[in-house]
Amino acid sequence: MQRVTVTLDDDLMEQIDRAVSERGYQNRSEAMRDLARAGLQQVAVEGGEAEDSIGVLSYVYDHKARDLARRLTNTFHHDHDLSLVSTHVHLDHERCLEVSILRGPSGDVKHLADHVTTERHVMHGKLVLIPWSDQSDG
Structure with missing residues:
Protein backbone atom coordinates (compact mmCIF):
# COMPACT_ATOMS: atom_id res chain seq x y z
CA MET A 1 0.00 0.00 0.00
CA GLN A 2 1.03 3.56 -0.52
CA ARG A 3 0.47 6.51 1.76
CA VAL A 4 -1.06 9.62 0.15
CA THR A 5 -1.43 13.05 1.69
CA VAL A 6 -4.45 15.08 0.59
CA THR A 7 -5.72 18.48 1.64
CA LEU A 8 -9.52 18.71 2.04
CA ASP A 9 -11.67 21.64 3.06
CA ASP A 10 -13.47 21.48 6.39
CA ASP A 11 -16.95 20.91 4.92
CA LEU A 12 -15.79 17.94 2.85
CA MET A 13 -13.93 16.46 5.83
CA GLU A 14 -17.10 16.75 7.92
CA GLN A 15 -19.04 14.85 5.25
CA ILE A 16 -16.39 12.14 5.16
CA ASP A 17 -16.34 11.86 8.95
CA ARG A 18 -20.14 11.60 8.94
CA ALA A 19 -19.92 8.76 6.37
CA VAL A 20 -17.29 7.02 8.49
CA SER A 21 -19.57 7.21 11.51
CA GLU A 22 -22.87 6.38 9.79
CA ARG A 23 -21.53 3.47 7.77
CA GLY A 24 -19.36 2.08 10.54
CA TYR A 25 -15.99 2.28 8.81
CA GLN A 26 -13.02 1.35 10.99
CA ASN A 27 -11.24 4.55 9.95
CA ARG A 28 -11.05 7.34 7.37
CA SER A 29 -8.70 5.34 5.16
CA GLU A 30 -11.29 2.58 4.63
CA ALA A 31 -13.90 5.18 3.72
CA MET A 32 -11.55 6.96 1.31
CA ARG A 33 -10.65 3.66 -0.42
CA ASP A 34 -14.34 2.83 -0.90
CA LEU A 35 -15.10 6.33 -2.19
CA ALA A 36 -12.15 6.18 -4.59
CA ARG A 37 -13.20 2.75 -5.93
CA ALA A 38 -16.79 3.92 -6.42
CA GLY A 39 -15.64 7.06 -8.19
CA LEU A 40 -13.27 5.15 -10.47
CA GLN A 41 -16.02 2.66 -11.36
CA GLN A 42 -18.36 5.50 -12.27
CA VAL A 43 -15.71 7.22 -14.39
CA ALA A 44 -14.98 3.95 -16.21
CA VAL A 45 -18.66 3.35 -16.98
CA GLU A 46 -19.48 6.93 -17.97
CA GLY A 47 -16.31 7.32 -20.03
CA GLY A 48 -16.96 4.13 -21.97
CA GLU A 49 -13.79 2.54 -20.60
CA ALA A 50 -15.71 -0.38 -19.10
CA GLU A 51 -16.43 -2.69 -22.00
Missing part, protein backbone atom coordinates in the same frame (compact mmCIF):
# COMPACT_ATOMS: atom_id res chain seq x y z
CA ASP A 52 -18.74 -4.95 -20.03
CA SER A 53 -21.04 -4.07 -17.18
CA ILE A 54 -23.72 -5.33 -14.88
CA GLY A 55 -26.77 -3.09 -14.98
CA VAL A 56 -29.62 -2.86 -12.53
CA LEU A 57 -32.57 -1.25 -14.28
CA SER A 58 -35.56 -0.29 -12.15
CA TYR A 59 -38.63 1.38 -13.53
CA VAL A 60 -42.24 2.14 -12.62
CA TYR A 61 -44.93 2.05 -15.26
CA ASP A 62 -48.69 2.18 -15.77
CA HIS A 63 -49.66 -1.42 -16.45
CA LYS A 64 -53.05 -0.33 -17.83
CA ALA A 65 -51.45 1.71 -20.63
CA ARG A 66 -52.40 0.28 -23.98
CA ASP A 67 -49.81 -2.18 -25.37
CA LEU A 68 -47.10 -1.02 -22.97
CA ALA A 69 -46.56 -4.43 -21.34
CA ARG A 70 -46.32 -6.02 -24.81
CA ARG A 71 -43.85 -3.37 -26.01
CA LEU A 72 -41.68 -3.79 -22.92
CA THR A 73 -41.71 -7.58 -23.28
CA ASN A 74 -40.74 -7.27 -26.95
CA THR A 75 -37.88 -4.94 -26.03
CA PHE A 76 -36.46 -7.46 -23.58
CA HIS A 77 -36.97 -10.33 -26.03
CA HIS A 78 -35.11 -8.36 -28.70
CA ASP A 79 -32.12 -7.99 -26.35
CA HIS A 80 -32.55 -11.34 -24.59
CA ASP A 81 -28.80 -11.87 -24.46
CA LEU A 82 -28.46 -8.89 -22.08
CA SER A 83 -31.19 -9.84 -19.61
CA LEU A 84 -30.30 -12.13 -16.71
CA VAL A 85 -33.40 -11.84 -14.51
CA SER A 86 -36.37 -9.55 -13.85
CA THR A 87 -38.80 -9.23 -11.00
CA HIS A 88 -42.22 -7.62 -11.08
CA VAL A 89 -44.04 -5.94 -8.18
CA HIS A 90 -47.61 -4.61 -8.16
CA LEU A 91 -47.45 -1.24 -6.38
CA ASP A 92 -51.14 -0.40 -6.61
CA HIS A 93 -54.06 -0.79 -9.05
CA GLU A 94 -52.33 1.13 -11.83
CA ARG A 95 -48.57 0.99 -11.28
CA CYS A 96 -45.98 -1.74 -11.35
CA LEU A 97 -42.30 -1.78 -10.53
CA GLU A 98 -39.88 -3.94 -12.44
CA VAL A 99 -36.25 -4.52 -11.63
CA SER A 100 -34.08 -6.16 -14.29
CA ILE A 101 -30.50 -7.28 -13.96
CA LEU A 102 -28.61 -6.93 -17.21
CA ARG A 103 -25.11 -7.94 -18.30
CA GLY A 104 -23.21 -7.09 -21.44
CA PRO A 105 -21.35 -4.35 -23.28
CA SER A 106 -21.94 -1.07 -21.44
CA GLY A 107 -23.24 0.69 -24.55
CA ASP A 108 -25.76 -2.08 -25.25
CA VAL A 109 -26.97 -2.12 -21.64
CA LYS A 110 -27.40 1.68 -21.69
CA HIS A 111 -29.24 1.49 -25.02
CA LEU A 112 -31.69 -1.12 -23.70
CA ALA A 113 -32.28 0.89 -20.53
CA ASP A 114 -32.87 4.08 -22.52
CA HIS A 115 -35.34 2.27 -24.77
CA VAL A 116 -37.31 1.02 -21.75
CA THR A 117 -37.28 4.24 -19.72
CA THR A 118 -38.31 6.45 -22.63
CA GLU A 119 -41.41 4.40 -23.43
CA ARG A 120 -44.60 6.36 -22.98
CA HIS A 121 -46.24 5.60 -19.60
CA VAL A 122 -42.96 4.54 -17.99
CA MET A 123 -43.04 7.07 -15.17
CA HIS A 124 -39.70 6.57 -13.44
CA GLY A 125 -36.59 4.73 -14.49
CA LYS A 126 -33.02 4.42 -13.29
CA LEU A 127 -30.04 2.41 -14.48
CA VAL A 128 -27.11 1.68 -12.19
CA LEU A 129 -24.04 0.37 -14.02
CA ILE A 130 -21.16 -1.53 -12.47
CA PRO A 131 -18.06 -2.36 -14.54
CA TRP A 132 -17.72 -6.10 -15.01
CA SER A 133 -15.00 -8.44 -16.15
CA ASP A 134 -15.13 -12.23 -16.34
CA GLN A 135 -11.52 -12.27 -15.19
CA SER A 136 -10.72 -12.21 -11.51
CA ASP A 137 -8.88 -9.13 -10.29
CA GLY A 138 -6.72 -11.38 -8.16
Whole structure:
Protein backbone atom coordinates (compact mmCIF):
# COMPACT_ATOMS: atom_id res chain seq x y z
CA MET A 1 0.00 0.00 0.00
CA GLN A 2 1.03 3.56 -0.52
CA ARG A 3 0.47 6.51 1.76
CA VAL A 4 -1.06 9.62 0.15
CA THR A 5 -1.43 13.05 1.69
CA VAL A 6 -4.45 15.08 0.59
CA THR A 7 -5.72 18.48 1.64
CA LEU A 8 -9.52 18.71 2.04
CA ASP A 9 -11.67 21.64 3.06
CA ASP A 10 -13.47 21.48 6.39
CA ASP A 11 -16.95 20.91 4.92
CA LEU A 12 -15.79 17.94 2.85
CA MET A 13 -13.93 16.46 5.83
CA GLU A 14 -17.10 16.75 7.92
CA GLN A 15 -19.04 14.85 5.25
CA ILE A 16 -16.39 12.14 5.16
CA ASP A 17 -16.34 11.86 8.95
CA ARG A 18 -20.14 11.60 8.94
CA ALA A 19 -19.92 8.76 6.37
CA VAL A 20 -17.29 7.02 8.49
CA SER A 21 -19.57 7.21 11.51
CA GLU A 22 -22.87 6.38 9.79
CA ARG A 23 -21.53 3.47 7.77
CA GLY A 24 -19.36 2.08 10.54
CA TYR A 25 -15.99 2.28 8.81
CA GLN A 26 -13.02 1.35 10.99
CA ASN A 27 -11.24 4.55 9.95
CA ARG A 28 -11.05 7.34 7.37
CA SER A 29 -8.70 5.34 5.16
CA GLU A 30 -11.29 2.58 4.63
CA ALA A 31 -13.90 5.18 3.72
CA MET A 32 -11.55 6.96 1.31
CA ARG A 33 -10.65 3.66 -0.42
CA ASP A 34 -14.34 2.83 -0.90
CA LEU A 35 -15.10 6.33 -2.19
CA ALA A 36 -12.15 6.18 -4.59
CA ARG A 37 -13.20 2.75 -5.93
CA ALA A 38 -16.79 3.92 -6.42
CA GLY A 39 -15.64 7.06 -8.19
CA LEU A 40 -13.27 5.15 -10.47
CA GLN A 41 -16.02 2.66 -11.36
CA GLN A 42 -18.36 5.50 -12.27
CA VAL A 43 -15.71 7.22 -14.39
CA ALA A 44 -14.98 3.95 -16.21
CA VAL A 45 -18.66 3.35 -16.98
CA GLU A 46 -19.48 6.93 -17.97
CA GLY A 47 -16.31 7.32 -20.03
CA GLY A 48 -16.96 4.13 -21.97
CA GLU A 49 -13.79 2.54 -20.60
CA ALA A 50 -15.71 -0.38 -19.10
CA GLU A 51 -16.43 -2.69 -22.00
CA ASP A 52 -18.74 -4.95 -20.03
CA SER A 53 -21.04 -4.07 -17.18
CA ILE A 54 -23.72 -5.33 -14.88
CA GLY A 55 -26.77 -3.09 -14.98
CA VAL A 56 -29.62 -2.86 -12.53
CA LEU A 57 -32.57 -1.25 -14.28
CA SER A 58 -35.56 -0.29 -12.15
CA TYR A 59 -38.63 1.38 -13.53
CA VAL A 60 -42.24 2.14 -12.62
CA TYR A 61 -44.93 2.05 -15.26
CA ASP A 62 -48.69 2.18 -15.77
CA HIS A 63 -49.66 -1.42 -16.45
CA LYS A 64 -53.05 -0.33 -17.83
CA ALA A 65 -51.45 1.71 -20.63
CA ARG A 66 -52.40 0.28 -23.98
CA ASP A 67 -49.81 -2.18 -25.37
CA LEU A 68 -47.10 -1.02 -22.97
CA ALA A 69 -46.56 -4.43 -21.34
CA ARG A 70 -46.32 -6.02 -24.81
CA ARG A 71 -43.85 -3.37 -26.01
CA LEU A 72 -41.68 -3.79 -22.92
CA THR A 73 -41.71 -7.58 -23.28
CA ASN A 74 -40.74 -7.27 -26.95
CA THR A 75 -37.88 -4.94 -26.03
CA PHE A 76 -36.46 -7.46 -23.58
CA HIS A 77 -36.97 -10.33 -26.03
CA HIS A 78 -35.11 -8.36 -28.70
CA ASP A 79 -32.12 -7.99 -26.35
CA HIS A 80 -32.55 -11.34 -24.59
CA ASP A 81 -28.80 -11.87 -24.46
CA LEU A 82 -28.46 -8.89 -22.08
CA SER A 83 -31.19 -9.84 -19.61
CA LEU A 84 -30.30 -12.13 -16.71
CA VAL A 85 -33.40 -11.84 -14.51
CA SER A 86 -36.37 -9.55 -13.85
CA THR A 87 -38.80 -9.23 -11.00
CA HIS A 88 -42.22 -7.62 -11.08
CA VAL A 89 -44.04 -5.94 -8.18
CA HIS A 90 -47.61 -4.61 -8.16
CA LEU A 91 -47.45 -1.24 -6.38
CA ASP A 92 -51.14 -0.40 -6.61
CA HIS A 93 -54.06 -0.79 -9.05
CA GLU A 94 -52.33 1.13 -11.83
CA ARG A 95 -48.57 0.99 -11.28
CA CYS A 96 -45.98 -1.74 -11.35
CA LEU A 97 -42.30 -1.78 -10.53
CA GLU A 98 -39.88 -3.94 -12.44
CA VAL A 99 -36.25 -4.52 -11.63
CA SER A 100 -34.08 -6.16 -14.29
CA ILE A 101 -30.50 -7.28 -13.96
CA LEU A 102 -28.61 -6.93 -17.21
CA ARG A 103 -25.11 -7.94 -18.30
CA GLY A 104 -23.21 -7.09 -21.44
CA PRO A 105 -21.35 -4.35 -23.28
CA SER A 106 -21.94 -1.07 -21.44
CA GLY A 107 -23.24 0.69 -24.55
CA ASP A 108 -25.76 -2.08 -25.25
CA VAL A 109 -26.97 -2.12 -21.64
CA LYS A 110 -27.40 1.68 -21.69
CA HIS A 111 -29.24 1.49 -25.02
CA LEU A 112 -31.69 -1.12 -23.70
CA ALA A 113 -32.28 0.89 -20.53
CA ASP A 114 -32.87 4.08 -22.52
CA HIS A 115 -35.34 2.27 -24.77
CA VAL A 116 -37.31 1.02 -21.75
CA THR A 117 -37.28 4.24 -19.72
CA THR A 118 -38.31 6.45 -22.63
CA GLU A 119 -41.41 4.40 -23.43
CA ARG A 120 -44.60 6.36 -22.98
CA HIS A 121 -46.24 5.60 -19.60
CA VAL A 122 -42.96 4.54 -17.99
CA MET A 123 -43.04 7.07 -15.17
CA HIS A 124 -39.70 6.57 -13.44
CA GLY A 125 -36.59 4.73 -14.49
CA LYS A 126 -33.02 4.42 -13.29
CA LEU A 127 -30.04 2.41 -14.48
CA VAL A 128 -27.11 1.68 -12.19
CA LEU A 129 -24.04 0.37 -14.02
CA ILE A 130 -21.16 -1.53 -12.47
CA PRO A 131 -18.06 -2.36 -14.54
CA TRP A 132 -17.72 -6.10 -15.01
CA SER A 133 -15.00 -8.44 -16.15
CA ASP A 134 -15.13 -12.23 -16.34
CA GLN A 135 -11.52 -12.27 -15.19
CA SER A 136 -10.72 -12.21 -11.51
CA ASP A 137 -8.88 -9.13 -10.29
CA GLY A 138 -6.72 -11.38 -8.16
